[in-house]
Amino acid sequence: MKKSKAFSLIEVIVSVFILFLVLIPSIKLNSQQLKTYSIIREKQKDLHFFNSLNNYLKSKSISNSHLEFNNYSDFINSFSDFQSYIRDIQNKDFNLLIDIEDIEVNFSDRKEKISLISLEYKGTSKTYKNKIIKFKD
Known part of the structure:
Protein backbone atom coordinates (compact mmCIF):
# COMPACT_ATOMS: atom_id res chain seq x y z
CA MET A 1 0.00 0.00 0.00
CA LYS A 2 1.22 3.42 -0.92
CA LYS A 3 1.02 6.22 1.64
CA SER A 4 -0.43 9.49 0.38
CA LYS A 5 1.64 12.56 1.08
CA ALA A 6 -1.32 14.94 0.95
CA PHE A 7 -3.00 16.23 4.10
CA SER A 8 -6.30 14.72 5.01
CA LEU A 9 -9.41 16.86 5.29
CA ILE A 10 -9.52 16.43 9.07
CA GLU A 11 -5.93 17.67 9.43
CA VAL A 12 -6.71 20.77 7.36
CA ILE A 13 -9.86 21.56 9.36
CA VAL A 14 -8.06 21.13 12.68
CA SER A 15 -5.15 23.31 11.49
CA VAL A 16 -7.48 26.10 10.35
CA PHE A 17 -9.43 25.89 13.63
CA ILE A 18 -6.23 26.19 15.68
CA LEU A 19 -5.11 29.10 13.51
CA PHE A 20 -8.37 30.93 14.23
CA LEU A 21 -8.05 30.24 17.95
CA VAL A 22 -4.63 31.88 17.90
CA LEU A 23 -5.45 34.81 15.59
CA ILE A 24 -8.70 36.06 17.13
CA PRO A 25 -7.22 37.05 20.53
CA SER A 26 -4.23 38.57 18.76
CA ILE A 27 -6.49 40.72 16.56
CA LYS A 28 -8.45 41.88 19.61
CA LEU A 29 -5.20 42.75 21.37
CA ASN A 30 -3.94 44.72 18.37
CA SER A 31 -7.17 46.70 18.11
CA GLN A 32 -6.97 47.53 21.83
CA GLN A 33 -3.37 48.68 21.38
CA LEU A 34 -4.44 50.96 18.53
CA LYS A 35 -7.20 52.50 20.66
CA THR A 36 -4.76 53.09 23.52
CA TYR A 37 -2.21 54.59 21.16
CA SER A 38 -4.75 57.04 19.71
CA ILE A 39 -5.80 58.14 23.22
CA ILE A 40 -2.17 58.71 24.21
CA ARG A 41 -1.54 60.63 20.99
CA GLU A 42 -4.46 62.99 21.66
CA LYS A 43 -3.21 63.68 25.19
CA GLN A 44 0.28 64.26 23.85
CA LYS A 45 -1.07 66.81 21.34
CA ASP A 46 -2.78 68.73 24.15
CA LEU A 47 0.34 68.71 26.29
CA HIS A 48 2.52 69.77 23.37
CA PHE A 49 0.14 72.64 22.61
CA PHE A 50 0.20 73.79 26.23
CA ASN A 51 4.01 73.65 26.45
CA SER A 52 4.34 75.52 23.15
CA LEU A 53 1.91 78.15 24.40
CA ASN A 54 4.00 78.60 27.56
CA ASN A 55 7.14 79.15 25.49
CA TYR A 56 5.33 81.46 23.10
CA LEU A 57 3.98 83.70 25.88
CA LYS A 58 7.41 83.86 27.52
CA SER A 59 8.86 85.20 24.28
CA LYS A 60 6.16 87.81 23.57
CA SER A 61 5.56 91.08 25.35
CA ILE A 62 1.86 91.29 26.05
CA SER A 63 0.57 93.73 28.65
CA ASN A 77 -6.68 84.89 14.49
CA SER A 78 -5.46 86.75 17.58
CA PHE A 79 -1.98 85.20 17.65
CA SER A 80 -1.22 84.51 13.99
CA ASP A 81 2.51 83.96 14.50
CA PHE A 82 1.81 81.10 16.92
CA GLN A 83 1.30 78.76 13.96
CA SER A 84 5.06 78.51 13.60
CA TYR A 85 5.17 76.93 17.07
CA ILE A 86 2.68 74.13 16.50
CA ARG A 87 0.63 72.60 13.74
CA ASP A 88 -3.12 72.97 13.64
CA ILE A 103 2.81 94.18 38.62
CA GLU A 104 5.74 95.68 40.44
CA VAL A 105 7.57 93.49 42.93
CA ASN A 106 9.57 95.04 45.74
CA PHE A 107 12.77 93.13 46.45
CA SER A 108 14.93 94.21 49.39
CA ASP A 109 17.31 96.24 47.23
CA ARG A 110 15.30 97.04 44.08
CA LYS A 111 11.90 97.07 42.44
CA GLU A 112 11.25 94.93 39.40
CA LYS A 113 8.39 95.00 36.94
CA ILE A 114 7.05 91.59 36.11
CA SER A 115 4.22 90.07 34.13
CA LEU A 116 2.25 87.41 35.89
CA ILE A 117 0.76 85.14 33.23
CA SER A 118 -1.97 82.71 34.25
CA LEU A 119 -2.89 80.01 31.75
CA GLU A 120 -5.71 77.53 31.83
CA TYR A 121 -6.29 75.18 28.93
CA LYS A 122 -9.07 72.62 28.84
CA GLY A 123 -8.33 70.05 26.16
CA THR A 124 -9.99 66.82 25.16
CA SER A 125 -9.00 64.90 28.24
CA LYS A 126 -7.49 67.13 30.87
CA THR A 127 -7.21 70.67 32.20
CA TYR A 128 -3.75 72.20 32.22
CA LYS A 129 -2.94 75.18 34.44
CA ASN A 130 0.24 77.18 34.82
CA LYS A 131 1.49 80.49 36.17
CA ILE A 132 4.47 82.16 34.54
CA ILE A 133 6.50 85.00 36.02
CA LYS A 134 8.21 87.01 33.34
CA PHE A 135 10.62 89.80 34.27
CA LYS A 136 10.39 92.93 32.16
CA ASP A 137 13.35 94.99 31.12
Missing part, protein backbone atom coordinates in the same frame (compact mmCIF):
# COMPACT_ATOMS: atom_id res chain seq x y z
CA ASN A 64 -2.43 93.64 30.96
CA SER A 65 -5.09 91.59 29.31
CA HIS A 66 -7.65 88.90 29.93
CA LEU A 67 -8.23 86.69 26.91
CA GLU A 68 -10.65 83.82 26.50
CA PHE A 69 -10.84 81.55 23.46
CA ASN A 70 -13.42 78.86 22.87
CA ASN A 71 -11.99 77.51 19.62
CA TYR A 72 -8.60 77.20 18.00
CA SER A 73 -9.38 79.39 14.99
CA ASP A 74 -10.20 82.41 17.21
CA PHE A 75 -6.93 81.89 19.03
CA ILE A 76 -4.94 81.74 15.77
CA ILE A 89 -4.99 71.02 16.28
CA GLN A 90 -8.51 69.85 15.65
CA ASN A 91 -10.08 69.94 19.06
CA LYS A 92 -13.79 70.23 19.77
CA ASP A 93 -13.21 70.87 23.47
CA PHE A 94 -10.86 73.82 23.07
CA ASN A 95 -11.09 76.32 25.93
CA LEU A 96 -8.20 78.65 26.71
CA LEU A 97 -7.95 81.40 29.33
CA ILE A 98 -4.96 83.75 29.34
CA ASP A 99 -4.74 86.33 32.09
CA ILE A 100 -1.75 88.69 32.01
CA GLU A 101 -1.17 91.15 34.82
CA ASP A 102 1.70 93.63 35.03
Whole structure:
Protein backbone atom coordinates (compact mmCIF):
# COMPACT_ATOMS: atom_id res chain seq x y z
CA MET A 1 0.00 0.00 0.00
CA LYS A 2 1.22 3.42 -0.92
CA LYS A 3 1.02 6.22 1.64
CA SER A 4 -0.43 9.49 0.38
CA LYS A 5 1.64 12.56 1.08
CA ALA A 6 -1.32 14.94 0.95
CA PHE A 7 -3.00 16.23 4.10
CA SER A 8 -6.30 14.72 5.01
CA LEU A 9 -9.41 16.86 5.29
CA ILE A 10 -9.52 16.43 9.07
CA GLU A 11 -5.93 17.67 9.43
CA VAL A 12 -6.71 20.77 7.36
CA ILE A 13 -9.86 21.56 9.36
CA VAL A 14 -8.06 21.13 12.68
CA SER A 15 -5.15 23.31 11.49
CA VAL A 16 -7.48 26.10 10.35
CA PHE A 17 -9.43 25.89 13.63
CA ILE A 18 -6.23 26.19 15.68
CA LEU A 19 -5.11 29.10 13.51
CA PHE A 20 -8.37 30.93 14.23
CA LEU A 21 -8.05 30.24 17.95
CA VAL A 22 -4.63 31.88 17.90
CA LEU A 23 -5.45 34.81 15.59
CA ILE A 24 -8.70 36.06 17.13
CA PRO A 25 -7.22 37.05 20.53
CA SER A 26 -4.23 38.57 18.76
CA ILE A 27 -6.49 40.72 16.56
CA LYS A 28 -8.45 41.88 19.61
CA LEU A 29 -5.20 42.75 21.37
CA ASN A 30 -3.94 44.72 18.37
CA SER A 31 -7.17 46.70 18.11
CA GLN A 32 -6.97 47.53 21.83
CA GLN A 33 -3.37 48.68 21.38
CA LEU A 34 -4.44 50.96 18.53
CA LYS A 35 -7.20 52.50 20.66
CA THR A 36 -4.76 53.09 23.52
CA TYR A 37 -2.21 54.59 21.16
CA SER A 38 -4.75 57.04 19.71
CA ILE A 39 -5.80 58.14 23.22
CA ILE A 40 -2.17 58.71 24.21
CA ARG A 41 -1.54 60.63 20.99
CA GLU A 42 -4.46 62.99 21.66
CA LYS A 43 -3.21 63.68 25.19
CA GLN A 44 0.28 64.26 23.85
CA LYS A 45 -1.07 66.81 21.34
CA ASP A 46 -2.78 68.73 24.15
CA LEU A 47 0.34 68.71 26.29
CA HIS A 48 2.52 69.77 23.37
CA PHE A 49 0.14 72.64 22.61
CA PHE A 50 0.20 73.79 26.23
CA ASN A 51 4.01 73.65 26.45
CA SER A 52 4.34 75.52 23.15
CA LEU A 53 1.91 78.15 24.40
CA ASN A 54 4.00 78.60 27.56
CA ASN A 55 7.14 79.15 25.49
CA TYR A 56 5.33 81.46 23.10
CA LEU A 57 3.98 83.70 25.88
CA LYS A 58 7.41 83.86 27.52
CA SER A 59 8.86 85.20 24.28
CA LYS A 60 6.16 87.81 23.57
CA SER A 61 5.56 91.08 25.35
CA ILE A 62 1.86 91.29 26.05
CA SER A 63 0.57 93.73 28.65
CA ASN A 64 -2.43 93.64 30.96
CA SER A 65 -5.09 91.59 29.31
CA HIS A 66 -7.65 88.90 29.93
CA LEU A 67 -8.23 86.69 26.91
CA GLU A 68 -10.65 83.82 26.50
CA PHE A 69 -10.84 81.55 23.46
CA ASN A 70 -13.42 78.86 22.87
CA ASN A 71 -11.99 77.51 19.62
CA TYR A 72 -8.60 77.20 18.00
CA SER A 73 -9.38 79.39 14.99
CA ASP A 74 -10.20 82.41 17.21
CA PHE A 75 -6.93 81.89 19.03
CA ILE A 76 -4.94 81.74 15.77
CA ASN A 77 -6.68 84.89 14.49
CA SER A 78 -5.46 86.75 17.58
CA PHE A 79 -1.98 85.20 17.65
CA SER A 80 -1.22 84.51 13.99
CA ASP A 81 2.51 83.96 14.50
CA PHE A 82 1.81 81.10 16.92
CA GLN A 83 1.30 78.76 13.96
CA SER A 84 5.06 78.51 13.60
CA TYR A 85 5.17 76.93 17.07
CA ILE A 86 2.68 74.13 16.50
CA ARG A 87 0.63 72.60 13.74
CA ASP A 88 -3.12 72.97 13.64
CA ILE A 89 -4.99 71.02 16.28
CA GLN A 90 -8.51 69.85 15.65
CA ASN A 91 -10.08 69.94 19.06
CA LYS A 92 -13.79 70.23 19.77
CA ASP A 93 -13.21 70.87 23.47
CA PHE A 94 -10.86 73.82 23.07
CA ASN A 95 -11.09 76.32 25.93
CA LEU A 96 -8.20 78.65 26.71
CA LEU A 97 -7.95 81.40 29.33
CA ILE A 98 -4.96 83.75 29.34
CA ASP A 99 -4.74 86.33 32.09
CA ILE A 100 -1.75 88.69 32.01
CA GLU A 101 -1.17 91.15 34.82
CA ASP A 102 1.70 93.63 35.03
CA ILE A 103 2.81 94.18 38.62
CA GLU A 104 5.74 95.68 40.44
CA VAL A 105 7.57 93.49 42.93
CA ASN A 106 9.57 95.04 45.74
CA PHE A 107 12.77 93.13 46.45
CA SER A 108 14.93 94.21 49.39
CA ASP A 109 17.31 96.24 47.23
CA ARG A 110 15.30 97.04 44.08
CA LYS A 111 11.90 97.07 42.44
CA GLU A 112 11.25 94.93 39.40
CA LYS A 113 8.39 95.00 36.94
CA ILE A 114 7.05 91.59 36.11
CA SER A 115 4.22 90.07 34.13
CA LEU A 116 2.25 87.41 35.89
CA ILE A 117 0.76 85.14 33.23
CA SER A 118 -1.97 82.71 34.25
CA LEU A 119 -2.89 80.01 31.75
CA GLU A 120 -5.71 77.53 31.83
CA TYR A 121 -6.29 75.18 28.93
CA LYS A 122 -9.07 72.62 28.84
CA GLY A 123 -8.33 70.05 26.16
CA THR A 124 -9.99 66.82 25.16
CA SER A 125 -9.00 64.90 28.24
CA LYS A 126 -7.49 67.13 30.87
CA THR A 127 -7.21 70.67 32.20
CA TYR A 128 -3.75 72.20 32.22
CA LYS A 129 -2.94 75.18 34.44
CA ASN A 130 0.24 77.18 34.82
CA LYS A 131 1.49 80.49 36.17
CA ILE A 132 4.47 82.16 34.54
CA ILE A 133 6.50 85.00 36.02
CA LYS A 134 8.21 87.01 33.34
CA PHE A 135 10.62 89.80 34.27
CA LYS A 136 10.39 92.93 32.16
CA ASP A 137 13.35 94.99 31.12
